[in-house]
Amino acid sequence: MPAMAAVRPEGVATTLTALYSVDQAVGRQQLLDEREELWEQAMRERLCPMEIRLSREDCGPGKVQSADLADLLLTDWDCPAMDGYLPRNANGELDRDVVVVMAGYGGEERQSFGGTDTLFGQGALLITSGEGVGRGSFSVRRSLRKRTLVLPGPALRAAGSGLKMPKSLALGPDRPLVNIFHTFLDQVWTGLPNMIAAEREATRTAVIALIAGIIRSEGVDVNDQSTLPALRAQLDKSIAERLRQGPIRLEDLAADHCVSTRTIYRAFALTGDTMKSVVRAQRLAAVRQDLLDTNLTIERIAHRWHYYDASHLGREFREVFGLSAGEYRQSYASGSGGSIRSTIDHCALGAS
Known part of the structure; x- marks a missing residue:
């Protein structure tokens, strides 16, 4: 049966290790089932949900x-x-x-x-x-x-x-x-x-x-004579410069670069994006940086980057990062996240 034990490697924060032993009264199939459940847990937490089937002939040691x-x-x-x-x-x-x-x-x-x-x-x-x-x-x-x-x-x-x-x-x-x-x-x-x-x-x-x-x-599959890749780089720079100025409109970008709005659409579509998605990504990146590097309140950050209010920022932030802005700051601004944690560490199967 697997048991949890705390270990503290030299210079590393406390980690949890799953230790495996085989009781003679426990069948091999039951032990395999337990190990598969732990691998499924690791997959779900670190990558994506997967159903795992370990080899019945040679199920060696593993670690995550x-x-x-x-x-x-x-x-x-x-x-x-x-x-x-x-x-x-x-x-x-x-x-x-x-x-x-x-x-x-x-x-x-x-x-x-x-x-x-x-x-x-x-x-x-x-x-x-x-x-x-x-x-x-x-x-x-x-x-x-x-x-x-x-x-x-x-x-x-x-x-x-x-x-x-x-x-x-x-x-x-x-x-x-x-x-x-x-x-x-x-x-x-x-x-x-x-x-x-x-x-x-x-x-x-x-x-x-x-x-x-x-x-x-x-590379991107476009004609070498196309000006769209260069335009796209200029558009990203323009968006970064305009983030603090208020809402960013397609017509303003077109006027800045002396092209039609249709050309602006094509430049973003070159990489499967829209102007809205690029603006959102840059704005959230700026919010994230403020959360980590400043002591500004979330309300102030929302105003700084032209969200309607802190609630609006919070919904957008959670949708992308999976945490509220406050939770993200608490988790990462204080310097957490640097230790190595062991979630699965087990020995080879064998009867005791």
Whole structure:
């Protein structure tokens, strides 16, 4: 039967570890069921709801550890052989406006989601958006070591102009930026427990910028003679400059750049966005920064960024970040979130 025990690794905050032992009176099937429930819990909390089936022949040890950067969920997975299935009723639980980044460190995993089949392994990088998740499954035949990073879509969209969010983007270890990302993620994982709040915030910004750069390096399928990508970059800059001035209108942007409103529509559509979605992402990014870096009241922040009132800001903020503005400030502005936490850590099955 599994039991919970508190452990305190050197230099790391208290973590919870699930310890497994096998009583002779407990059947093997019952123990497998219990382990599958814990893996399903970890999947639900760190990625998305999945039904897990562990291998009946060789169910080896596994571990799941987390070390978040504020609203970026960073998880280290050491998985035994298993199969996972997205439940048919999971659509209501899925957050579509997120981006999931998977970095492979060992073993192989076959994935089939949203009509896309992918073989994911050591040195690979897989970037998917919530929009790309449909009915699907994954399979680990032996073992797998990977890290996943889940980040809100608005955080990535606010990182730069002309960013086309991929439904699924698979990159191999032959790509230089993929190797840079793996190395950087290793350094983040190692250094995070010792970072102060300002260092963690800077690291969060750097991680988002690197992911945005990787996506952008894949390019956007437009004619080389098109002026839309350059216009899109200018529009993002104009929006950032206008955020403090009040409501932003399509007609004003068109006049500023001497183009028609139809051209403005096309420039945003180039990356699957609208003016409204870009303004919202930039405004919420500015609110988030104020929550972390200033002592302004939420009412004052709402006024500063032209929300109707604190209640309006709160609804918008919770919809994207999953917490109220006050809860977010309390959780992350004080410097929390730097420790490494172990949620599953169990030994191999065997009779005592």
